[in-house]
Amino acid sequence: MRQARADEYAEFAAVRAGHLYRSACLLTAGDTHLAEDLVQETLGRLYVSWRRVARVENPAGYAQTVLMRTFLTHQRRRSSTERATDVLPDVPDDGAGRDMPLRLTLLEALARLPAKDRAVVVLRYWEDRSIEETAQAMNASSAAVRTRCVRALGRLRELLGEDLGEYARP
Amino acid sequence: MPFDQHGTPFEERLSADLRQAVDAFDTDRLALVTAGELRGRRRLLLRRRAAVAGGVASLALVGVGGALLGPGTGSSAHRDGASVGTGRHTATAAPTPSPVSGDQMIRTLEGLLPKGRFSKAEARGTNDRPGPYVQLVYDDGKGAAAISVGLGRVEPGSDEARATTECPRKVFVHYDACSTTRLTGGSVVMVLQGYEYPDRRVDTKWWSAELVTPEGHHVSVSEWNAAAEKGAPISRAEPPLSAAQLRKLAAAGAWRDAIDAMPPDTHKPAPQPTATADSVAIAPTLSSLLPKGVFKVSEDSGDDSGYGYLVLDDGKGKNFVQVNVQADMSDAEGDLFGSDAEVLADGTKVATHQVPSEKGGAGAVMWTVDTIRTDGRRVVIGELNSGAPNEDATRKTPALTMGQLREIALSPKWWL
Structure with a gap:
């Protein structure tokens, strides 16, 4: 990689790493070790194709898409039948102990969703992507994304209660 | 399934709470970036x-x-x-038939429905983005009802194709009935009789048929017991078409012809x-x-x-x-x-x-x-x-x- 391009990549990676990591934490439902692994893999892939990525209209969005697909590939490899993680998620100590109940509740609920449903939730409600954009990132049809979204929301409602805010906050 | 739920209070809270929840997640970013670059170099070398x-x-x-x-x-x-x-479209090897206009889409739907009054028709043709669609208000004399048909393609045999025609589990979505039927010719159609609002805050019924053919045609038909998906008062006890009628409407050959007429990319967002x-x-x-x-x-x-x-x-x-x-x-x-x-x-x-x-x-x-x-x-x-x-x-x-x-x-x- 030429120096100028290498610098450009390094700057991009430094700026985006935090956001990618947080997305990965939601995708993995709080498995921070796996989240780090996914982000490293994503950055590695971006490094390889940086020439092209740098020309894309929205490299940040593109990076998120690569993360999403890296996650889905990981899930597929791990088990084709596994539907959700049963392991209690790692929860970081934020020092002041704030928001812990909320985070636990949400992450626990996310952990109980099938991987693809979780991906839809993260893309739609944390990344704020449209159905179309979500479908594109996941290599799925809009109809499939809608179906997943309806199902995931239904499940989250069930797990968190209709009034999520009331339930989640202490 | 032409409805988008984004914007319900639950979803808004979910968005906000996700943001709040991830705030505390942080890590040594420099280490992440360095490790990422290392992986990239290794990958390149390989x-x-x-x-x-x-x-x-x-x-x-x-x-x-x-x-x-x-x-x-x-x-x-x-x-x-x-x-x-x-690279992905295998269903379009034959020469593309002539495009189907929005007006033709409307006439097709009107022709396929039992006798009644039609109003408020809107449609997109096969050359329009993001793909062909028709909706209208139909009244068989027992109350006005919105009906819509959306057309597109899915990859035959893919997870998406399966997910489209698989009934959701009842614990996830509230509905009264759902069935998946395999038709002669190999098409699979799911008919779901559910509700516009999953939380049933308004009891608008939303019934839909999702049909996928072995060639990857995807026909999505929806009907409501109101003159609009959202925001219109309930006009009748149930949507006008029975499950069997919905199935038949989705299976009409005219929709597949229209899908064949779609240029290879209209159903997909611009390639990135x-x-x-x-x-x-x-x-x-x-x-x-x-x-x-x-x-x-x-x-x-x-x-x-x-x-x-x-x-x-x-x-x-x-x-x-x-x-x-x-x-x-x-x-x-x-x-x-x-x-x-x-x-x-x-x-x-x-x-x-x-x-x-x-x-x-x-x-x-x-x-x-x-x-x-x-x-x-x-x-x-x-x-x-x-x-x-x-x-x-x-x-x-x-x-x-x-x-x-x-x-x-x-x-x-x-x-x-």
Whole structure:
């Protein structure tokens, strides 16, 4: 990689790493070790194709898409039948102990969703992507994304209660 | 299913709470970035070593300057981007029929419905983005009801195709009835009788039929017991069409004709250059195309698309087999396929080579079958009689015959 391009990549990676990591934490439902692994893999892939990525209209969005697909590939490899993680998620100590109940509740609920449903939730409600954009990132049809979204929301409602805010906050 | 729930209070809170929840997650970003770059370098090195070593790479280099080196390392990177649009559509081999206008869509729907009054019709034709759609208000005399039909394509046999016609589990979505039926001809249709608002804050009923044909046509029909999806008062106890009628409406041949008339890309967002995931995963596909029960695979390139390899052994020594799938190589066709290339009935060209492995070790040879379709899609498979580029031969000739390589390269599986 030429120096100028290498610098450009390094700057991009430094700026985006935090956001990618947080997305990965939601995708993995709080498995921070796996989240780090996914982000490293994503950055590695971006490094390889940086020439092209740098020309894309929205490299940040593109990076998120690569993360999403890296996650889905990981899930597929791990088990084709596994539907959700049963392991209690790692929860970081934020020092002041704030928001812990909320985070636990949400992450626990996310952990109980099938991987693809979780991906839809993260893309739609944390990344704020449209159905179309979500479908594109996941290599799925809009109809499939809608179906997943309806199902995931239904499940989250069930797990968190209709009034999520009331339930989640202490 | 033309409804989008984004914006309910639950969803808004979910969004807000997700943001709040991830705030505390932080890590050593510099370490992440450094580790990421390291992985990238390693990946690049691996690809270069794998691809440059064999004769396949040197052939490609003649024409396109590094096309085989993988995304980002060659001048042909944009071609991989184009593959998003051209590589995935197998249902459109026949010449595209003439487009269907929005007005025709409306007339088609009106013609397929039982007698009644129609109003407020709106539609998009097959050439409009984001794809053909028609909706209208229908009144059979027992109350006005919104009906809509959306058309598109799904990849036949894919997870998406299955998910589209699979009834959701009742614990996830509240509905009164759902059934999936297989029709003569192989189409599968799901009819779901549920509610517009999953939380039932208004009891608007939303019934829908999702039909997927073996060719990948996707017809989505919805009806409500109100004159609009949302915000209109309930006008009747139930939507006008029964489950059987919905099924029949979705299965009408006119919709499939309209889908056939869609240009290949109207149903998809504009292609975005993507690094790896838009065509099939090479190694698993290659693995599935090998003669059954003959080889033990000791190494593979994972789920990467575009370029991949396997190291396999039939008990007589290791072979390194690599495949490159490219979306549009038409501009390099002249360099890659000489006048002696074989031309198949459908116009696909096939070139074969058996040469000493350029960078291979002692006795290593590279056998290659290179194929290009009339639209520029290229599959090239190369096989070494050694376990890796640069390594010495493990056997006199590679394990897969030229005939087997040819069969693998011409498989439609590369373009699912």
